[in-house]
Amino acid sequence: xxxxxxxxxxGYYYQTKNNRVDILQDVNFSFEPGKLYTIVGPSGSGxxxxxxxxxxxEKPQHGEVLYKEKNLKEIGYDNYRNQKIGIVFQAYNLxxxxxxxxxxxxxxxxxxxxxxxxxxxxxxxxxxxxxxKHMMNRNVSQLSGGEQQRVAIARAxxxxxxxxxxxxxxxxxxxxTAKEIIGIFKMLAHQEQKCVIVVTHSEDFAKSSDIIxxxxxxxxxxxx
Amino acid sequence: MSFVKRAFYSVxxxxxxxxxxxxxxxxxxxxxxxxxxxRDAAEKGINQIGKSVDISVLAIKHKDDMELxxxxxxxxxEMEKLPQVKMGSYLSxxxxxxxxxxxxxxxxxxxxxxEILPERYSKEWEDGSVNLVGITDTSNYWFFQENxxxxxxxxxxxxxxxxxxxxxxSRVLAExxxxxxxxxITLQSFTMKNKVKEFKIxxxxxxxxxxTFPSYEADCNYIFTPVEFAxxxxxxxxxxxxxxxxxxxxxxNFIDAAQMIVEQGEDKGELxxxxxxxxxxxxxxxxxxxxxxxNAILVSVIFMGGIVLCLMVLYSMLGRFFEVGVLLSLGExxxxxxxxxxxxxxxxxxxxxxxxxxxxxxxxxxLGEILLSNGPAMEKITVLVSIQSIFIVCxxxxxxxxxxxILPIKRIMKYQPKKLLQIME
Numbered sequence: 001x002x003x004x005x006x007x008x009x010x011g012y013y014y015q016t017k018n019n020r021v022d023i024l025q026d027v028n029f030s031f032e033p034g035k036l037y038t039i040v041g042p043s044g045s046g047x048x049x050x051x052x053x054x055x056x057x058e059k060p061q062h063g064e065v066l067y068k069e070k071n072l073k074e075i076g077y078d079n080y081r082n083q084k085i086g087i088v089f090q091a092y093n094l095x096x097x098x099x100x101x102x103x104x105x106x107x108x109x110x111x112x113x114x115x116x117x118x119x120x121x122x123x124x125x126x127x128x129x130x131x132x133k134h135m136m137n138r139n140v141s142q143l144s145g146g147e148q149q150r151v152a153i154a155r156a157x158x159x160x161x162x163x164x165x166x167x168x169x170x171x172x173x174x175x176x177t178a179k180e181i182i183g184i185f186k187m188l189a190h191q192e193q194k195c196v197i198v199v200t201h202s203e204d205f206a207k208s209s210d211i212i213x214x215x216x217x218x219x220x221x222x223x224x
Numbered sequence: 225m226s227f228v229k230r231a232f233y234s235v236x237x238x239x240x241x242x243x244x245x246x247x248x249x250x251x252x253x254x255x256x257x258x259x260x261x262x263r264d265a266a267e268k269g270i271n272q273i274g275k276s277v278d279i280s281v282l283a284i285k286h287k288d289d290m291e292l293x294x295x296x297x298x299x300x301x302e303m304e305k306l307p308q309v310k311m312g313s314y315l316s317x318x319x320x321x322x323x324x325x326x327x328x329x330x331x332x333x334x335x336x337x338x339e340i341l342p343e344r345y346s347k348e349w350e351d352g353s354v355n356l357v358g359i360t361d362t363s364n365y366w367f368f369q370e371n372x373x374x375x376x377x378x379x380x381x382x383x384x385x386x387x388x389x390x391x392x393x394s395r396v397l398a399e400x401x402x403x404x405x406x407x408x409i410t411l412q413s414f415t416m417k418n419k420v421k422e423f424k425i426x427x428x429x430x431x432x433x434x435x436t437f438p439s440y441e442a443d444c445n446y447i448f449t450p451v452e453f454a455x456x457x458x459x460x461x462x463x464x465x466x467x468x469x470x471x472x473x474x475x476x477n478f479i480d481a482a483q484m485i486v487e488q489g490e491d492k493g494e495l496x497x498x499x500x501x502x503x504x505x506x507x508x509x510x511x512x513x514x515x516x517x518x519n520a521i522l523v524s525v526i527f528m529g530g531i532v533l534c535l536m537v538l539y540s541m542l543g544r545f546f547e548v549g550v551l552l553s554l555g556e557x558x559x560x561x562x563x564x565x566x567x568x569x570x571x572x573x574x575x576x577x578x579x580x581x582x583x584x585x586x587x588x589x590x591l592g593e594i595l596l597s598n599g600p601a602m603e604k605i606t607v608l609v610s611i612q613s614i615f616i617v618c619x620x621x622x623x624x625x626x627x628x629x630i631l632p633i634k635r636i637m638k639y640q641p642k643k644l645l646q647i648m649e
Contacts (some may be wrong), residue, residue, distance in 0.1 A: 082554075
């Protein structure tokens with residue numbers, strides 16, 4: 001299957017006072033739709049950095065990230081984030097002055113992807129994810145961690161993005177809830193044919209994925 | 225959900241912060257509006273004072289450091305016609321000869337002085353000489369000030385008597401010559417014997433005999449007539465012209481215009497103009513202080529208030545940069561995030577404006593009562609909020625709100641989403 005996202009000779013470093021610290025060096029990897037990828041590695045190995053580069057939240061210092069063979073710079077980082085990807089953060093990062101329903105609608109209104117009947121679609125996504133009508137209109141701070149993470153996932157998928165990126169989505173959750181979330185990601189990849197890329201330090205999560213990418217010596221090594 | 229709706233929801237959610245912002249806006253705008261109202265009222269007051277308090281300009285011609293020279297009465301009348309002038313008063317003095325009556329003459333002193341200083345003898349010293357003062361208003365002349373002399377019968381000469389051959393003589397001359405108010409006297413020019421003029425006595429003053437020399441310098445020998453006759457009977461011209469202006473602020477305009485008239489006359493460039501605006505300055509000093517205080521309040525409130533607002537907005541935004549990072553990661557455009565932020569700062573400003581208008585009406589009235597009550601008695605100045613001042617205040621609020629947003633906006637425009645998300649961490 002043709003790749004939807006590609007990293008070509010991607011390199012990233014940050015500069016301290018005295019020296020340069022390389023995080024990623026000459027990373028080459030392709031991602032296909034319909035698959036669940038997990039990026040694993042020890043803390044500080046550059047997993048989140050890789051995800052931010054894939055999500056267009058940061059620009060690589062070397063190489064390029066390609067969406068359908070087009071450089072993100074060419075597409076425009078704002079456009080890319082607006083239409084092509086959905087991101088789930090470890091800390092959920094919901095807008096605390098909006099209800100769960102309003103959070104999802106906000107994402108749908110921001111994206112330029114055409115979405116009709118936004119309110120109904122938002123309710124549908126939330127229900128699918130396990131958030132009932134009663135919880136939809138409460139303040140987000142009144143929801144549990146698992147419920148907030150579900151809302152974050154609903155927000156990420158509501159924009160009809162083809163790519164879903166998640167940074168430690170089960171990091172703050174108990175094991176049962178984590179299993180449910182993993183199940184949702186698998187469903188999104190296999191049934192909705194999205195390209196789902198998850199950064200995690202959980203080996204259980206990694207084992208559930210289609211492809212495990214291990215960060216070693218600042219490079220990606222993929223395992224089926 | 226558009227950025228406008230997000231702004232509304234955010235303002236409601238962060239109500240504590242926004243109430244504080246609203247309070248600060250209200251305070252700043254109230255003080256700004258009150259200062260503007262008081263300043264406007266004080267300026268109105270000064271204008272009123274300018275129209276009601278007399279300010280005069282004196283025109284004179286210097287002969288040397290001690291003496292004044294004469295200049296043309298006709299030119300002086302031309303200057304009086306200038307639009308800035310309310311009234312002109314003139315003064316001239318000369319020696320005249322009492323034609324059909326006797327003046328006071330101290331013969332002993334005359335003889336004695338002639339013996340001592342024969343080389344300084346002047347015909348003016350002789351019997352019959354009187355001191356003729358041509359003047360517009362006798363009541364303001366030094367002769368009648370500080371109880372030196374009084375008017376005993378009849379009336380003073382006034383502006384309305386210009387051109388009329390009236391005279392005021394002393395009681396000494398009246399008794400010596402059996403004259404009273406209504407009688408006539410004749411005066412002759414000292415230098416041109418053919419110039420003779422008859423005057424009707426309209427007043428009698430208390431000027432007394434004194435041991436002055438020459439005799440015509442004695443108060444009892446002072447005869448007052450309208451200025452035209454001193455000009456006619458004397459060598460010609462007047463010594464002083466004093467112009468009362470109809471507006472204190474027109475003094476310079478008047479002087480410029482008067483100088484142009486002078487340039488065209490014989491006294492080209494030789495007249496000097498001295499402005500006497502002491503009364504105006506005294507009367508308007510309270511108002512000027514009020515303007516100074518109001519301006520000081522205005523500037524310091526805007527400056528300090530601006531700083532406080534900027535710090536408040538920056539502080540509140542610093543805690544929300546992660547939210548900006550989230551919005552950017554959702555694909556929102558930076559310009560809409562900036563607009564959302566500006567709207568969130570504006571929303572507390574909107575109710576602050578009408579409330580500051582109401583409260584400043586009260587405060588300005590109170591401030592105005594304190595600051596403007598020390599002026600002269602004049603038409604009561606009402607300190608009220610005007611449309612213009614409301615407009616100024618709205619612009620001020622706008623500028624403050626935008627200025628408060630500048631630093632946060634700069635950060636939003638500068639950083640990548642990852643950096644903004646890291647600020648939260």
